[in-house]
Amino acid sequence: MNRRQLGLGAAVSALVSAIGFAARAQTRDSGAVAFYNSFNDQLDRLPATLQPDVRAFYELNGWRPVWTPERLRMLQAAAGRAERHGLSQGDYFDFAALAAVPDAADMRTTAAAIAYGRVLAEGRVRPETVEDLWEMQKNRVDLPVGLNDALAGNRLLDWFEGLAPTDIGYSNLSAGYVRYRKLIREGGWPVFRQGPTIEPGMSDVRIPALIQRLVAEGDLSAADGARLTAQGIVYGPELQAAVRGFQARHGLLADGRIGTGSQRSLSASAEDRARQIALNLERRRWLKREVSPERIEVNTAAAIMVYWKDGRPVHSNRVVCGAPSTQTPSLEKPFASVVANPPWYVPASIARTEILPRGPAYLASQNMYIQNGTVIQRAGPTAALGYVKFELRDSYAIFLHDTPSKAAFNLAMRQRSHGCVRVQDAVEFARLLLSPDPTLLAQFDTAQDTRQTRRISTGREISVRLLYWTAFVDGQGRVAFREDVYERDARLAEALGIAISLPRPVNDGARVANDVGP
DSSP states (O other), X not given: OOHHHHHHHHHHHHHHHHHHHHHHHTTSHHHHHHHHXXXXXXXXXXXXXXXXXXXXXXXXXXTOOOOOHHHHHHHHHHHTTGGGGTOOGGGTOOHHHHHHSXXXXXXXXXXXXXXXXXXXXXXXXXXXXXXXXXXXXXXXXXXHHHHHHHHHTTOHXXXXXXXXXXXXXXXXXXXXXXXXXXXXXXXXXXXXXXXSOBOTTOBOTTHHHHHHHHHHHXXXXXXXXXXXXXXXXXXXXXXXXXXXXXXXXXXXXXXXXXXXXXXXXXXOOXXXXXXXXXXXXXXXXXXXXXXXXXXXXXXXXXXXXXXXXXXXXXXXXXXXXXXXXXXXXXXXXXXXXEEESOOEEOOHHHIIIIIGGGOHHHHHHTTEEEETXXXXXXXXXXXXXXXXXXXXXXXXXXXXXXXXXXXXGGSSOOEEESSSEEETTHHHHHHHHHTTSHXXXXXXHHHHHHTOOEEEEEEEEEXXXXXXXXXXXXXXXXXXXXXXXXXXXXXXXXXXXXXXXXXXXXXXXXXXXXXXXX
């Protein structure tokens, strides 16, 4: 047992003694009366945000102390799992301080338990304070009732672990965080110095550091890393393959060239990546645990869409989403119809700044006209919405749609729209959604054949969730990262008091032909 564990054990023993004294006092009428009489004074010393829950909890328990030695041991075990959630145990449980004031130990322990439970269940910060528009279903838990039931049922540890998300996305990312913290304790990885591009076949003094970096995160096995290190500083085919895996895991162009974007990602420290994982665990804790088994999830940080059917992912596409100046917000909205061959009613801001200044000739070339002060683009092969639009309800004019600008899907950085989400192979995706009903699918196919504008019901509501994950676990069980293109990691880290330094994204396609649309 190390010194820290010895100190923690002593603190818990002291807390057990302190609370044990208070618990014994309640067996005498005078002790019970004393606890009750001092209740409001003790409550007033707690943070105001915790007072209602603490009061509700003790009301359920007849205004008596509740923390027996066995319950405290269970609480200690729950606190010991904080790292799995990207949290520090010391931020919530200071057992030595709790034991220092015996008369207040029971209530302060309850407050600590509720504060920790609130973070697991709902997150540490309110999402609206760190994002300009966040409109999703939040998780809500009755903590006083839950804590009371957990203590009564002798299942405190399971209750705490059940407050955090239990889906595979959170669980895998949690395991990833633990792996990165272990990496940090073992020394992390060497600094990769940025410099000239390393082309395939070149020799470069940074190759040994590159190999160690790839081995640390599992892009290269330790045995292969040792063998390649012994071969010198040549950037050969085997190492190039490992770099392409690293590039794919970071959403970079997987061409094997170690240019600016790859070097920025390679230069990130293990500590920064661990903290980035912790930020994404926090984002996941904000969300309601129950999700629709059929849904569309768009990760705007990765510019990837996944369609879930019967609770499992069955289809994925690349997407183009909002540029940093016109970000796609975090929304959760249903849609129940697709529009084949939709016209585009151009938002006034886009019309005013990007279309009308080009004059009547440009409008004519884009098949646009003005009606009642609104610029409208007719449906057609060059229309900004392409051949299909997926309408979301009450979505602040944010929707999913097709696009004639196919080249943008080949870019690594695909945050370039005015906020809407352009879907790769959108027509085939619409056919997939309509396929359960042959009649609806036939209506859509007919509309596509005749190029007529037609709204077609899906026959059911499908939930769309627009999310921002900059760290997630990929299909091979590795933690994948995306750069913080919307700077939401930076804002969340500041709100949490976390110091973080993440690589800046590289825009690999400033101009793309026909890159126009909402």
